[in-house]
Amino acid sequence: MTGVLAPLRVAHLIHRLEFGGAEALLVELGRVAYDLDLRLLVVSLTRVRDRRYLRQLEAAGADVLSLELPSRWDPRAFTRAVPALAAWRPAVIHTHLKHADLVGAVAARRLGVPMVSTLHLIEDAPTPVGRLKRRAAAAARRSTAVRTIAVSDELRRWYVRTFPADPARVVTVHNGVPRPPEQSPAARARVRAEVGVPQTAVLAVQVGLLRPGKGHADLLAALRTVPPEIGLYVVLAGDGPLRAELEAAARLLPRPERVRFAGFRDDVPALVDAADLVVHPSHVDALPTALLQALAAGRPIVATRAGGIPEIVTPDVGVLVDPGDVPALSRALAELAGDPGRRAQLGAAATDRFMTHFDVYLWAQRLRRVYEEVLDACPAEA
Numbered sequence: 171m172t173g174v175l176a177p178l179r180v181a182h183l184i185h186r187l188e189f190g191g192a193e194a195l196l197v198e199l200g201r202v203a204y205d206l207d208l209r210l211l212v213v214s215l216t217r218v219r220d221r222r223y224l225r226q227l228e229a230a231g232a233d234v235l236s237l238e239l240p241s242r243w244d245p246r247a248f249t250r251a252v253p254a255l256a257a258w259r260p261a262v263i264h265t266h267l268k269h270a271d272l273v274g275a276v277a278a279r280r281l282g283v284p285m286v287s288t289l290h291l292i293e294d295a296p297t298p299v300g301r302l303k304r305r306a307a308a309a310a311r312r313s314t315a316v317r318t319i320a321v322s323d324e325l326r327r328w329y330v331r332t333f334p335a336d337p338a339r340v341v342t343v344h345n346g347v348p349r350p351p352e353q354s355p356a357a358r359a360r361v362r363a364e365v366g367v368p369q370t371a372v373l374a375v376q377v378g379l380l381r382p383g384k385g386h387a388d389l390l391a392a393l394r395t396v397p398p399e400i401g402l403y404v405v406l407a408g409d410g411p412l413r414a415e416l417e418a419a420a421r422l423l424p425r426p427e428r429v430r431f432a433g434f435r436d437d438v439p440a441l442v443d444a445a446d447l448v449v450h451p452s453h454v455d456a457l458p459t460a461l462l463q464a465l466a467a468g469r470p471i472v473a474t475r476a477g478g479i480p481e482i483v484t485p486d487v488g489v490l491v492d493p494g495d496v497p498a499l500s501r502a503l504a505e506l507a508g509d510p511g512r513r514a515q516l517g518a519a520a521t522d523r524f525m526t527h528f529d530v531y532l533w534a535q536r537l538r539r540v541y542e543e544v545l546d547a548c549p550a551e552a
């Protein structure tokens with residue numbers, strides 16, 4: 171390998187360092203970086219108000235910097251990012267999401283440092299303004315990124331189909347998450363008590379922002395026809411613009427007390443561990459972290475054939491239905507909730523699939539190999 175010395179210094183740029191899927195993954199990467207001889211700088215373009223992720227990254231040994239901008243589209247991002255990155259001297263600049271792609275591309279060109287960009291989302295229905303932003307970020311990647319990383323094969327296919335990208339420079343790297351520590355029965359009981367679910371109930375958890383496209387309304391509709399004697403309770407973990415609307419819909423269910431809105435939780439792995447199954451009826455999703463956490467906890471899954479979900483949920487670990495097919499979703503929930511033996515079988519296979527495909531160390535190793543390939547391809551910059 172040419173020009174790579176450990177520790178490898180990688181600067182990650184993201185539009186904000188607060189609650190979100192891409193942001194949480196950066197925290198997990200920070201926790202294993204030292205073991206893989208990676209040194210991380212995480213740059214938030216906007217001011218960090220909720221500092222939980224920032225503190226967790228610093229505790230893991232990463233350097234963290236906020237450009238303190240009021241908006242992710244503030245043009246001062248360019249003039250602030252370039253000197254900050256120059257002072258830190260990264261070997262690679264790694265960008266996440268559109269706003270960081272634009273800033274990172276300018277910084278990479280000015281500093282003569284190779285750029286890598288990760289695609290986290292399938293944006294197949296943007297607004298007109300969103301379409302312009304999407305095209306601008308894609309142009310920045312095509313002009314500057316030596317590699318564009320898609321978190322799923324489906325996302326990669328969408329990207330090369332939607333933009334004139336060189337397929338040879340777009341690669342798939344599935345994300346990973348850590349395996350949660352073993353929870354005691356008492357710990358699981360405490361979590362269930364916190365969310366108001368009886369210890370003997372069958373608990374299904376959905377984790378995700380309460381926003382359009384995540385299928386929350388489909389799940390509530392499906393619960394209408396799940397036989398009540400199964401004793402299925404559902405906890406929706408997350409917050410977002412649809413919360414009031416979904417809460418109103420839940421109150422109209424035959425058994426509204428069996429649906430709990432848990433809001434934002436920073437202990438999602440513990441909540442998933444306390445569940446009997448995980449449900450994810452999304453209409454579009456590149457590679458949902460919640461389902462990786464379900465595998466890590468050894469929990470069976472009911473989900474949709476949307477985006478990259480089938481790359482996580484194979485028939486040996488869960489049940490897939492078509493997006494928006496409420497009757498099929500209801501049947502899958504009823505069948506799995508009513509069959510503890512099948513849940514145990516699927517859960518054991520979920521653990522095996524996690525260990526061989528989605529462990530956080532496997533993901534971090536794959537990322538490091540991408541960085542090394544990029545530096546080998548750019549010996550002058552390295």
